[in-house]
Amino acid sequence: MVRPTLQGLPAASLPHGFGIRRFQPGDEANWTAILVAADQLNPITSGLFRRQFGSDDRLLEERQFYLVAPSGEAIGTATAWFDEHFEGGGWGRVHWVAIVPGWQGRGLSRPLLRAVCERLAELGHVRAFLRTEAGRPAALRLYRSFGFQPFIRQASEAETWKHLGAPVESFIRAHGVPQLG
Ligand SMILES: CC(C)(COP(=O)(O)OP(=O)(O)OC[C@H]1O[C@@H](n2cnc3c(N)ncnc32)[C@H](O)[C@@H]1OP(=O)(O)O)[C@@H](O)C(=O)NCCC(=O)NCCS
Known part of the structure; x- marks a missing residue:
């Protein structure tokens, strides 16, 4: 999915007592525990964190967020990442969103997603993308309500979005893509 601009982000505020903070040393274990609990579709292994984010903790301090419960426990995460190879580069990437x-x-995902999108804009990205799956209804609803649009590159993706009720004006790559409808 894509958000062709990072302007005009919807409002989202955290309930009293909750917080959002950036990556700190030791958060690799928190990240893995959150993903093991939340992600039913991907195999989450102990080495996944470093394979996904590399070994530069300064980059993580700049780009990775944790949702914190009133007790101080990290209960969610999302990362304001990048991918220089996506559609010519320059896109920010909303990466590995999960809440235990x-x-x-409880409405905690919206402020977390907003923090990530705001951070992408602060870091100079003007648009954002993410990868997701049809089997993630809460995530799809969250992203669409936040202004992310289907990004369709193949007929099979068009079919999937059609089944999910995507609007016809979906953001469609310019060449070789069938129209929805
Ligand atoms: C995606 C995720 C972070 C969202 O957090 P959350 O606390 O569940 O978010 P919310 O409760 O605010 O739900 C988001 C929206 O989805 C809706 N929703 C929740 N569960 C749903 C379901 N099973 N089917 C359809 N919609 C659902 C909510 O009603 C809400 O929509 P609304 O604001 O219009 O009412 C969380 O569900 C999660 O960690 N999922 C597992 C990991 C995952 O799929 N990550 C995304 C990878 S791309």
Whole structure:
């Protein structure tokens, strides 16, 4: 999915007592625990964090966020990442969004996503993309309500979005892509 601009982000505020902070040394274990609890579709292994984000902790301090419960426990995460190879480069990437199941359904995902999108803009990105799957209904609803649009490059993706009820004006790559409808 893509958000062709990072301007005009929807409002989102955290309930009292919750916080959002950046990566700190030792958060690799928190990240892995959150993803193990939340992500039912990807195999989350102990080496995944470094394979995804590399070994430069300064980059993580700049780009990775944790949602913190009133107790101080890290209960969610999302990363304001990048991918120089996506569609000519320059895009920020919303990467590895997850909230521990016991804390889901309380409106905490929107302020977390907003923090990531704001950070991408601060870091100089003017647009953002993310990868997701049809089997993630809460995530799809969250992203669409936040202004992310389907990005369709193949007929199979067009079919999937059609089943999910995507609007016809979906953001479609210029060449070789069938129209929805
Ligand atoms: C994606 C995720 C972070 C969202 O956090 P959350 O606390 O569940 O978010 P919310 O409760 O605010 O739900 C977001 C929206 O999805 C809706 N939703 C929740 N569960 C749903 C479901 N099973 N089916 C359809 N919609 C659902 C909510 O009603 C809400 O929409 P609304 O604001 O219009 O009411 C969380 O569900 C999660 O960690 N999922 C597992 C990991 C994952 O899929 N990550 C995304 C990878 S791309």
